[in-house]
Amino acid sequence: MSAPLVAVDGARPFVRPHIELADIVRFLGEHYLHSRNLSAVQARVLRDIEHCRTPALGGHLDVCEHCGQAQPSYNSCRNRHCPKCQGIRRAQWVADRMEQILPTPYFHTVVTVAHELNPLFRANPARLYGLFFHAVACALQELCADPKYVGGQAGFTAVLHTWTQEMELHVHLHLVVTAGGLDPDGSRWIPCRRNFLVPNRALAKLVRAKLCDTIEKAHEQDPLHLPDSLSAPGALRRLLRKVRRKKWIAYSKAPFAGPEQVFLYLGQYTHRVAISNHRLTHFSEGEVTFSARDNQKPGARRQVKLPAGEFLDRFLLHVLPDRFVRIRHYGLLASRNLPTKLPLARRLLEAQAPACRAEAPVALRTPHPRSWQQWLERLTGIDPTRCPHCKAGQLVRFPLPRAAPQSTLYPAARRTAHDDTS
Numbered sequence: 150m151s152a153p154l155v156a157v158d159g160a161r162p163f164v165r166p167h168i169e170l171a172d173i174v175r176f177l178g179e180h181y182l183h184s185r186n187l188s189a190v191q192a193r194v195l196r197d198i199e200h201c202r203t204p205a206l207g208g209h210l211d212v213c214e215h216c217g218q219a220q221p222s223y224n225s226c227r228n229r230h231c232p233k234c235q236g237i238r239r240a241q242w243v244a245d246r247m248e249q250i251l252p253t254p255y256f257h258t259v260v261t262v263a264h265e266l267n268p269l270f271r272a273n274p275a276r277l278y279g280l281f282f283h284a285v286a287c288a289l290q291e292l293c294a295d296p297k298y299v300g301g302q303a304g305f306t307a308v309l310h311t312w313t314q315e316m317e318l319h320v321h322l323h324l325v326v327t328a329g330g331l332d333p334d335g336s337r338w339i340p341c342r343r344n345f346l347v348p349n350r351a352l353a354k355l356v357r358a359k360l361c362d363t364i365e366k367a368h369e370q371d372p373l374h375l376p377d378s379l380s381a382p383g384a385l386r387r388l389l390r391k392v393r394r395k396k397w398i399a400y401s402k403a404p405f406a407g408p409e410q411v412f413l414y415l416g417q418y419t420h421r422v423a424i425s426n427h428r429l430t431h432f433s434e435g436e437v438t439f440s441a442r443d444n445q446k447p448g449a450r451r452q453v454k455l456p457a458g459e460f461l462d463r464f465l466l467h468v469l470p471d472r473f474v475r476i477r478h479y480g481l482l483a484s485r486n487l488p489t490k491l492p493l494a495r496r497l498l499e500a501q502a503p504a505c506r507a508e509a510p511v512a513l514r515t516p517h518p519r520s521w522q523q524w525l526e527r528l529t530g531i532d533p534t535r536c537p538h539c540k541a542g543q544l545v546r547f548p549l550p551r552a553a554p555q556s557t558l559y560p561a562a563r564r565t566a567h568d569d570t571s
Contacts, residue, residue, distance in 0.1 A: 166426040170232055170464070173437060173457050174199045181458060191465045197226035201233055207551035215542025221549060230468055235420035242419055242476075246412040249482060249491065251304070252498050253338075254328040254404030255411040256346045258305075260285050260356055261321040261398040265391060269364070270320055272374040275470040278309060278320070280363045285322050286479045288355035292347040293330055293480075299347070301330025301339040304481030304491065308415065312423045314441035315453055316463035325415050328404050331481060331494045338497040346401050353399035361389045419476055423467040432457070 174181075174195050182192070200206055208223035225234045262270065262281060270277045285307065293303040305326040313319040329340040367373065368385060379385050424439060430452065431438035437460040443449040455463070469475060478484070481491050536542040 166429060168429040168432050169426045170424070170429070171198050171201060172432060173460060176432075176435075177457055177461060181461060184458070185462070187465070188468075190471055191468050194228055194230045194465070194468050195461075197228035198231050201226035201228070201231050204549070205551065208549045209546045210549055211544040211546055213536035213539060213542040213544055216536060216539040218536060218538045220537075223549075229420065230422045232421070232424065232426045239416055239420035243412050243416040246306070246415075249487070250411055251327055251481075251491075251495055252502065253340070256326045256328055256341075256404055257402040257414070258289070258324040258326055258346065258352075259321055259398075259400055260324070260352065261319070262360070263357075263392040263395050263397055264319070265388060265395070267318045267320070268376040268378055269373065269385075269388070271318065271466070272376045275473055276367060276373065277364070278469075278473065278475075280367060281320065281322065281360060282307060282309070282477055284356050284359035284363060285324070286477075288352055288359055289324070289326070289347070290480060292352060292355065293326075294333075295347075298345075299330045299339055299341060301332050302480050302490070303327045303330040304486075304494070305479050306412075306415065306482055307477050307479065308418045309475040310418060311467045312463075316423050316460075316466070318466050323415065323418050325411050326401075327481065327494075331490055331497070335490070335493055338494060338501060344403050349399050349401060353397040356399065357393065357395075357397045361393050365389060422469075423464050 187195075202208075202223045202225055204221075204223060206224040206226060208221055210219055210221050212219045225231070227234055229235070266277075289305065290303070293299040293301065303326055305324050308323045309320075310323060311318060311320050326346060328346065329338055332339055364373075365386070373385075375385060379388060428439045428441075429437065430440055435457050436454055437457050438452050438454045439460075440450045441453050443451040480486070481494055534544055536544055
């Protein structure tokens with residue numbers, strides 16, 4: 150798998166994948182549509198991926214002023230689930246986060262939902278993903294505020310992930326948390342003890358209790374959609390009683406080497422859903438092969454082979470509800486604290502360690518690109534305004550009309566608004 154594009158100086162060579170998710174969608178076509186009960190959101194995702202960067206979305210004709218070479222380029226679908234549309238948006242997001250990092254170490258924390266709740270999450274994704282965010286945020290803030298651990302208000306960003314390397318359902322949150330917090334009266338910064346944020350076991354137990362309680366209350370106030378396995382009277386209560394007795398997983402990795410690395414690392418998780426095109430290695434005779442991390446051999450990768458229909462089934466498990474926000478900020482990074490508590494925490498940290506002001510991170514020293522052409526050149530080293538054939542002439546762009554969509558899935562469907570909410 151190729152390395153992710155990030156908003157830092159030093160372009161990486163661009164390698165175009167030879168297999169794309171769109172190829173699999175086009176191969177299955179109408180047969181897949183009629184054999185599955187897809188939601189409107191899932192149908193739109195497949196349609197957008199199929200049409201992305203094709204004449205169906207319109208585009209431009211780029212003509213070189215020097216050699217006269219003409220080449221069409223087509224518009225992107227901008228759907229957040231499309232693996233071809235997220236590179237520049239991810240780099241922009243990372244660059245924006247760089248302006249908020251504090252000169253302190255950060256922890257990477259992961260909290261996972263018990264797999265027994267997966268059927269309930271599949272039936273109620275918007276409500277339960279939201280409850281999961283709330284439970285984890287409340288639990289982490291409660292533990293950080295405890296004087297036994299931090300005794301102050303930390304800042305953290307949470308990113309929802311719902312997949313494993315094999316694209317099966319695995320609901321968990323990645324969090325990047327400041328290694329310390331702001332004192333309740335705002336007079337000092339309280340650092341964490343070395344390599345320790347809060348007890349993992351305490352965090353897992355608190356999240357488990359809060360999430361099970363909120364699910365139970367939510368069902369009493371407005372009944373959840375229950376899958377067939379939970380349709381019997383009392384089945385949901387028995388399930389919650391079972392997962393309350395199970396050991397949940399939460400862990401924190403050691404602090405990052407420096408603040409600049411925090412969001413560069415998190416950027417790998419933000420604008421990606423289930424799989425990237427670069428992980429697809431082979432597609433023939435209705436079977437898809439893709440690479441996955443080998444947990445038994447650190448650093449090694451293995452090949453996973455699935456029928457194309459099952460491959461798309463797994464991909465659609467991770468399509469998010471409309472307008473659902475999967476990246477959220479809490480504590481010092483919450484929007485209401487950005488103009489007040491975050492600058493105060495930065496001043497206190499710089500006063501404690503004046504060396505923190507010596508030199509800004511690379512991403513802050515370099516002005517952010519203003520256009521997608523500048524972003525593309527910064528990320529890949531490719532100047533989209535220069536002719537790729539003669540390497541000398543500038544490209545002049547002429548608009549192309551949008552062609553009638555020749556969808557193998559939805560021949561008569563009308564396109565709707567792009568789903569590009571973060």
